[in-house]
Amino acid sequence: MERTIVSSRKASLLSSHRVLRNTYCLLAMTxxxxxxxxxxxxxxxxPALSPWLFLVGAYGLMFLTHYTANSAYGILAVFALTSFIGYSLGPIVGSLLHSGASDILITALGGTSLVFFGCSAYVLTTQKELSFMGGLLTAGAIVLLxxxxxxxxxQLPAFSLGISALFILVSSGTILLKTSEIIHGGETNYIRATVSLYVSLYNIFYSLLHLLSARRSD
Structure with a gap:
């Protein structure tokens, strides 16, 4: 009986490590x-995408990714989603580069990297189970919506900056929760895990760009 339990735990641990490894590998490629x-x-x-076209395209591709997450088509859907979002960032990146504000871009990239590695390192080091954050993040997402x-x-500028700050907090919490779910077996599909982490990173990066650009304007 004890051997069965130990074997089961080892199998679960190996599965979690495999999901984590595959998730990080796919995330790097996306x-x-x-x-x-x-x-x-x-x-x-x-040309830049209109807000409504971006929302329809992004959410449509996210739905397609989750729908095909258990098949090989899920990989194609992930790259379609990330390519679409990359395209949408192009005009913003181009505007910053052509206006001599590349420091904003570099700072936003550095800040996003620090948040991701900090949150991931915390969960992987402490091995904490953070499922209690699910309700808080759901409430945060509703407030954001x-x-x-x-x-x-x-159209209040100060309110818009507050939304960006809240996006950073909720997205950071999502990284903590998703990483915890992966290492504790709550998330077994690396495609869904990758999309969740990718969207969180996008939200953090875009929000930092908004905050830093507003500061530069002031």
Missing amino acids: LACSATTALLSASFRL ISMIGNAFW
Whole structure:
């Protein structure tokens, strides 16, 4: 009986390590894909997407990725999603580079990297189980949604900056929670895990760009 329990624990641990390794590997490739498409979009000065077109495209591709996560098509869907988001970042990146504000871009990249590695290192080092954060993050996502809808009508600059700051907090919490789920067996699909981490990184990066650009404008 004890041998069975030990064997089961070892199998679970190996499975978690495999999911974590595959997730980080796929995440690195998707980030490289996004960076490439963003630079190409910036270099050719391709037109920016309208907010509604971006939302429809991004959420549609995220739904497709989750729907195909258990098949080989899930990999294609992940790269389609990250290429699309990379394209959408191209005009922003191009604008910063052509206006001589490359320091904002570098700072946002560095800040996003620090948040990701800091959150991941904390969970991997402490091995804490953070499932209790699920409800808090859901509440945070609801607050964000309501705030974004409200800001679409009010157009208040200070309120918009507050939304960006809240995005960073919620996305950082998502990285903590998702990493914890992976190492404790709560998430067994590396494609879904990759998309969750990627979207969190995108939200942090974009929010940092917004905050830093607003500071430069002031």
